[in-house]
Every structure is written in structure tokens, then in C-alpha cells.
Amino acid sequence: MKSQDKNGTNKKNKNGNTSNPLDILQGRLIIILIMIGIAFAALFFNILFLQRKKEVEYNQKILSQQRYDSRDLPYKRGDILDRNGTYIATSEKVYNIILDPKLINTEQDKYLNASVGILKDVFGYSEEEIRGVIADKSDSSYVKYKQNITYDQKEAFEEKKKEYDKWYKDNKKDEKIGGIWFEESYQRQYPYGSTACNVLGFAGNDGDGYTGIEQSYNDELVGIAGREYGYLNDESSLERVIKNPTDGNKVVSTIDLNIQKIVEKHISEWQSSVGSNMTAAIVMNPNNGEILAMATSRAFDLNNPRDLNNYYTAEQQAGMDDKAKVDALNNIWRNYAVSDTYEPGSPSKVFTVASAMEEGAINGNETYNCRGFEEIGGWKIRCANRNGHGEINVTEALMESCNVAMMDISRAEGGQNFYKYQKVFGFGSKTAIDLPGEADTSGLVHTADNAGATDLATNSFGQNYNVTMVQVAAAYSSVVNGGAYYTPHVVKQILNPNGSVIKNIEPELVRETVSAHTTAFINEALRRTVAEGTGSAAAVAGYDVGGKTGTAEKYPRGNGNYLVSFIGSVPAQSPEVVCYVLIDTPHLGDQARSAYASSLFSKIMTEVLPYMNIYSNVDENIDVSSFPSAEGITDSNTPAESKSYSTEEVIPNDGKNDLPGAPAGEGE
Known part of the structure; x- marks a missing residue:
């Protein structure tokens, strides 16, 4: 279509040829697009060149942002000893079972049945429960499945794993145990159960002390957790760095375990034979306040401090709401x-x-x-x-x-x-x-x-x-x-x-x-x-x-x-x-x-x-x-x-003409 002037005639260029403005605009756009394409091509080749030239360096920067085998290393809470050096509160090393559902689910035919089977065989866990956890947490690489596994239980698992792996290999089975590992932890232990419970107190699952020495000396007893983490070195190999934990300090009490046992024995005998709403005793050194x-x-079991069975029936506990249970526990403690x-x-x-x-x-x-x-x-x-x-x-x-x-x-x-x-x-x-x-x-x-x-x-x-x-x-x-x-x-x-x-x-x-x-x-x-x-x-x-x-x-x-x-x-x-x-x-x-x-x-x-x-x-x-x-x-x-020294006790108060709040017969 030819360009026309206002009178309807086509315009002529300086060469005498007629020109269309739309053709000129389209040409310019084509030129711009070509230039942009050339720029993108240059950028692409430049990136490709740089990537090949500094591939290791860039990989380091990217991969170093990821966590490689990174985990907390637990500290050991400090022990509590009696005055003679007997351990009355200590922390024993235990293990947590960690599951990696993401790994297990990547190749279910390879890992799922084998991993579920060994957990069931060694620990007696519910197969249905294990499969449910693996399915529900399929995107997670860290699930704390069970806690406080003993060293002997862990060793039993390792021995059984060797048997499983050998059987799979001998029978040419494409199955393998995977996605299961053990994390170290500590569990607070009180070797003498309820002995000195009012003085000792206990440590909760959060690592803090509740009541007694465990609470009042908590800052001394807690330690500092360590850390193990990985990074890629200059050759893109995984390196580990370990910052060891600092264990808590030990606390030596003034309590003499033998005297404590004597006192508790006689209180228990009194409660069993006669009893009272409360019986209590303190033995101390008058010359230094110990x-x-x-x-x-x-009393309560320090190893199971939230057990209400010694004080409340099952029916009473069933009727308690959360606040009532907390109040009951605080009263016991x-x-x-x-x-x-x-x-x-x-x-x-x-x-x-x-x-x-x-x-x-x-x-x-x-x-x-x-x-x-x-x-x-x-x-x-x-x-x-x-x-x-x-x-x-x-x-x-x-x-x-x-x-x-x-x-x-x-x-x-x-x-x-x-x-x-x-x-x-x-x-x-x-x-x-x-x-x-x-x-x-x-x-x-x-x-x-x-x-x-x-x-x-x-x-x-x-x-x-x-x-x-x-x-x-x-x-x-x-x-x-x-x-x-x-x-x-x-x-x-x-x-x-x-x-x-x-x-x-x-x-x-x-x-x-x-x-x-x-x-x-x-x-x-x-x-x-x-x-x-x-x-x-x-x-x-x-x-x-x-x-x-x-x-x-x-x-x-x-x-x-x-x-x-x-x-x-x-x-x-x-x-x-x-x-x-x-x-x-x-x-x-x-x-x-x-x-x-x-x-x-x-x-x-x-x-x-x-x-x-x-x-x-x-x-x-x-x-x-x-x-x-x-x-x-x-x-x-x-x-x-x-003189007449009588051992007679108080004469009962008859309530007559006596000061309110002061019995007439307050005796010895």
C-alpha cells in the first residue's frame, strides 16, 4: 500500500520513489530484534565460557549453602553427688532412632520393606505405624522416631543389620536397609529412685531442671551443645568440621545419702503404721548450716516424676483436665x-x-x-x-x-x-x-x-x-x-x-x-x-x-x-x-x-x-x-x-474463753 499525502497522492522519497511508513517501522523492529538476539547469544556464550572456566568455584558457592551431614552434638548434663562422692543424679548416653523417609521413598522397592522389617524385628515396633510415618513425612530427611534407645539395643540393631545385608546379598535380592541411623543423646538417671527427691528435683526432656538442686543449680549443670557440619573443599570433596560439646559441671551436695536413707526409712515406717497428712524431717550440721x-x-520417683498413680486413682486422673494435672504434680513436687x-x-x-x-x-x-x-x-x-x-x-x-x-x-x-x-x-x-x-x-x-x-x-x-x-x-x-x-x-x-x-x-x-x-x-x-x-x-x-x-x-x-x-x-x-x-x-x-x-x-x-x-x-x-x-x-x-515433772501431753482445748486462733491447751 502506497503512502498518500493529504490530497490522496503517494509521497515520494528523495530518489523520487514512493515509500510506506509501516514498511519503515517494520524494518526497524526487525533490526532491533536481531540486535537483541545477538546480545543474548553473546551473553549465553559468555556464561558458558565463565561456567567452564570457573565451574569448581561456582559449584562451591552454590553447594556450600547446603547442609552436609550437619547435626547438633549433645552435651552431658552435670552429675549430682552426695557429700561422700556417691552419684545421686547422672546422665547416661542413649540413642534416638532417626528415619530418612525421603531417602526410603526414592527407591521404595529397595529400602522400604527391609527398613520396616528390621525395626519391627529388633524393637517390636508396629509395622503399620512405621509405614505411616514414612508416608506422612515423605519429604523429610530427619524424623526422630524413637528416643532413649540403649547401647545394647543399638548394638542388637547393628548385628541384625549385618545378618539382613548378608541374606540379601546371598539371595541376590535387590533390597537394602537404608534411611535409618542413630543419634547420640543423654537421658537423666536417678540411681536411687525417689531418695532425696525433695532436695534433688529432676531434669525435664527440655534439658532444664525442675525443683530442687536441678533447678537452683541449673546454670552449673547445663553444658554447651557441639556441632558437626560438612562443607565442600577446593576439590568439591566433602569435609567435616566438629565443634565438640562442653559438658555441664558436677555439683557436690551436702546431703549424706546414708543419713537420707535412714530418715526416709523411718518416715515411711511411720506413714505405713500410723500416718499423717504430712511427716517431714531435717538433719543438719548446726556449726556450718549444711x-x-x-x-x-x-515422695515421688525422680525417674518418672509425672506419675500420679501413688496419689490418685485412675478414675480421679481421668477426671482431671490439664490444669488439674499440673496442679496435682506441683503439689507432689x-x-x-x-x-x-x-x-x-x-x-x-x-x-x-x-x-x-x-x-x-x-x-x-x-x-x-x-x-x-x-x-x-x-x-x-x-x-x-x-x-x-x-x-x-x-x-x-x-x-x-x-x-x-x-x-x-x-x-x-x-x-x-x-x-x-x-x-x-x-x-x-x-x-x-x-x-x-x-x-x-x-x-x-x-x-x-x-x-x-x-x-x-x-x-x-x-x-x-x-x-x-x-x-x-x-x-x-x-x-x-x-x-x-x-x-x-x-x-x-x-x-x-x-x-x-x-x-x-x-x-x-x-x-x-x-x-x-x-x-x-x-x-x-x-x-x-x-x-x-x-x-x-x-x-x-x-x-x-x-x-x-x-x-x-x-x-x-x-x-x-x-x-x-x-x-x-x-x-x-x-x-x-x-x-x-x-x-x-x-x-x-x-x-x-x-x-x-x-x-x-x-x-x-x-x-x-x-x-x-x-x-x-x-x-x-x-x-x-x-x-x-x-x-x-x-x-x-x-x-x-x-517438783512434779509430768510427761503428760496437752490437755484438749474446750474452746471456752480462749483467744481466737490460740488454743487454751497448746502443750509442749
Whole structure:
């Protein structure tokens, strides 16, 4: 078609020829396309040239982004040892079965039946389940199929694999075991099951510690995982780099496994024969704060800590939702000796007398007239002996656990000083024991600012304020050891994985509570409490034992429920060991007898003392007048005919005219 001008005629070019603009445009497009084609061809040949020239280098860059045999190398969690070097928590090497479904599925006829068959034969796994996993995870090269395979099981698999491979070869079968390998791991083991479970705690599958030493020393026990990975070298060969793991440190506890077993044995015997809502005991060294044993009747298997069968029926467990199960487990794992509070009862009388002596409110020679009650603030607050003890001195007040004498002593001391010493003895604050979950009692103890006359009176014999077992044990230890309050603790050393000491946890002296003068008086009074007074059931044949009984009526008052206890020290005059036993709500009609706890103390100490090489300290010729405050309290100054030392327990509370929350008959 020829180009026309506006008059309809064709245009002529400079040569006189007519031209079409569309033809010109098409020509130009053809030229452009040719040039683009030439450019692409040049680029292609250039890429091909470069690829051939630097093929190895480019392959390295691409392939190095991929993972070759890359895996984590697990560390070994640090061991926990008792004070004698016995392993009480350790980690054993185990193996995980890893499947490679992607490989198996690439040649199913070759790998599938053989691999499924050997897993079924060696381990007894379900063939249907294995095939289902391989099918469902067909795109994955790493599936952790089973965990915690032992070394012996792994070796059995390897031996069976040799048999399979030989059979396939001999029978010219085109089958082979593939896509199965073993990954190293560690499993936490507790060789002694539930022993020391309240102190040890346990490590979960995530590698972290839960409760006990496992939790509080988790940062020491964990290690650093290693890494194995591959890369291509300059010749495109696969090279491996291994960064070895760093194992966790070892923790040496203050616990003596043998003493722990003795304590747990006797708690178990008590629970099996009589039982209680809770029975617990602490054995400690009063001279450095080391806990030698700590046990409760709420035990669990450290190797299977989530087993509820010992505490709940199958029907009860079936009715629990997830929250209820968690709550149930937390209750089982809870360490009563550290995490629960209660009214201490009469062991607190030791602190009432000690603080009054320190302040000079008494010198130990005072006498009091016990009529069986005192009226304070409009309340009739009763003694255990409703008929009254009559005239009684300070030592006898401890021996007979007289509430009236304690009220008189605390009144002479005054509220300011009494509550100052409550703080000095650690009541109302945490001990800072190196175990998790210690109860906060700051709001459960009176102060001079908020305590009235009745509060002071009832607090003097251990009611209307709350404590923990570890608080009482630490405070009592300071009174009988000469006044040194040590932080109670359950760990004494940190070792590196090779066993070298990297840290000694030295005894921490926090403060001085009482003088040697007061200690001497208290220790002699406590010796006589066991020898002649309410603590006779705590006696250990051949040993000089000191201690204090306790019988505290529980809330709500008047229901006949009691918490009974005994805390004692041996030898009485220079203690090397303290033992605190508590029984919460004995399963008996007559609960209000501290002798239950005292006799349990005696049974424990009868075995512990010889084991600790603590020899008899009984000296029939001991001259108690040698003690700084002994004057006026020796037998020669206390006519036998004028005293009546009864081992009778608390007289039941009749609920009449008594201070709410304070039983009339809180006994020893």
C-alpha cells in the first residue's frame, strides 16, 4: 500500500520513489530484534565460557549453602553427688532412632520393606505405624522416631543389620536397609529412685531442671551443645568440621545419702503404721548450716516424676483436665520443709527464753506462778496444764513447756525487744537456702508496730505466727551452737566435668544471735527437757540429747487437729547434729502428743549418731555449775519433793474463753 499525502497522492522519497511508513517501522523492529538476539547469544556464550572456566568455584558457592551431614552434638548434663562422692543424679548416653523417609521413598522397592522389617524385628515396633510415618513425612530427611534407645539395643540393631545385608546379598535380592541411623543423646538417671527427691528435683526432656538442686543449680549443670557440619573443599570433596560439646559441671551436695536413707526409712515406717497428712524431717550440721538430710512423706520417683498413680486413682486422673494435672504434680513436687508454713508451737519457747536472756530481762534464776491460765486483753489464755504448774523456774518452764511462764517472760522483755529478736532469729524473712520455692513469711509474723498484748502473749509460746521448717532448724542451730546463724544450704562444691574443684561453697555466717552464756543455759535446759521433762521419748540410749517438744493446735481451733514436733541436738552441750521432726495431723484420735515426733526423732538418731561417729557424751559426773548461767537450776537447788515433772501431753482445748486462733491447751 502506497503512502498518500493529504490530497490522496503517494509521497515520494528523495530518489523520487514512493515509500510506506509501516514498511519503515517494520524494518526497524526487525533490526532491533536481531540486535537483541545477538546480545543474548553473546551473553549465553559468555556464561558458558565463565561456567567452564570457573565451574569448581561456582559449584562451591552454590553447594556450600547446603547442609552436609550437619547435626547438633549433645552435651552431658552435670552429675549430682552426695557429700561422700556417691552419684545421686547422672546422665547416661542413649540413642534416638532417626528415619530418612525421603531417602526410603526414592527407591521404595529397595529400602522400604527391609527398613520396616528390621525395626519391627529388633524393637517390636508396629509395622503399620512405621509405614505411616514414612508416608506422612515423605519429604523429610530427619524424623526422630524413637528416643532413649540403649547401647545394647543399638548394638542388637547393628548385628541384625549385618545378618539382613548378608541374606540379601546371598539371595541376590535387590533390597537394602537404608534411611535409618542413630543419634547420640543423654537421658537423666536417678540411681536411687525417689531418695532425696525433695532436695534433688529432676531434669525435664527440655534439658532444664525442675525443683530442687536441678533447678537452683541449673546454670552449673547445663553444658554447651557441639556441632558437626560438612562443607565442600577446593576439590568439591566433602569435609567435616566438629565443634565438640562442653559438658555441664558436677555439683557436690551436702546431703549424706546414708543419713537420707535412714530418715526416709523411718518416715515411711511411720506413714505405713500410723500416718499423717504430712511427716517431714531435717538433719543438719548446726556449726556450718549444711543440710545432711531433708525428707517428707510426699515422695515421688525422680525417674518418672509425672506419675500420679501413688496419689490418685485412675478414675480421679481421668477426671482431671490439664490444669488439674499440673496442679496435682506441683503439689507432689512441693518441698514442705521449704515451701510450707505453719505455727511452730513450743519449740519457739527456746527463742523466747534466749532473747529475754540476751536483753537482760531475765537471768535464768526467776520463778513464776502458773495457775493454768492468764487473762490478757480480755482473753483467758491457758497453759497445757489446766491445773497449773505452780511455782516454776525458767529451766523448768522449758522442761514442762509452761505457757504462763513464757507469757510472763515475754512481758518482762517487752514487745520491742521480743520482735527485734524474732527478726534476728530469721522469722519473717527467707533463709536464702539454695533451693527453689522458699516460702515468704514476711506477712505472717508480727512486728512491734502491729502486735498487741495478746499477740505478744501467744507468740511467746509459738502461736499466731507462721514459720517454715528450715527457718526453725537454722534459728535453733544458732542458739545451741553459741550464737552463729549460718545460711542453710544443700550444696558444698562445684566441680568441672573432669572432677576438679572450681568452686567451694563456704559456710556463710550471717549474724550472731545469742551469746555463749545464753547458749550454755539453753543447752542444759534442753538436756534436762529430754532427761526429765516432756521430751523423754526423744532419748537415745547412751547419748546426751537436748531438745524441745511441740504441740500446736491447728486452725480452725477446737477441731482436734494438731501439728506435733520435736527439735533436738546431740551432744547436748556441744551439738554436732540437729534433727527437726514434724508430724502434721497424725492419723489418730488423740493427736495432741508430741511423743509421736519425739519417738521418731529417737529412731532416726539411734542410727544416725553411730554412723556419724558421734560417740556417747553421757557423763554422770558432769558439773552443770560450770556453765555460766547454771546457778539456781541444778538439781541441788530444786528439791525433788517440790517438783512434779509430768510427761503428760496437752490437755484438749474446750474452746471456752480462749483467744481466737490460740488454743487454751497448746502443750509442749
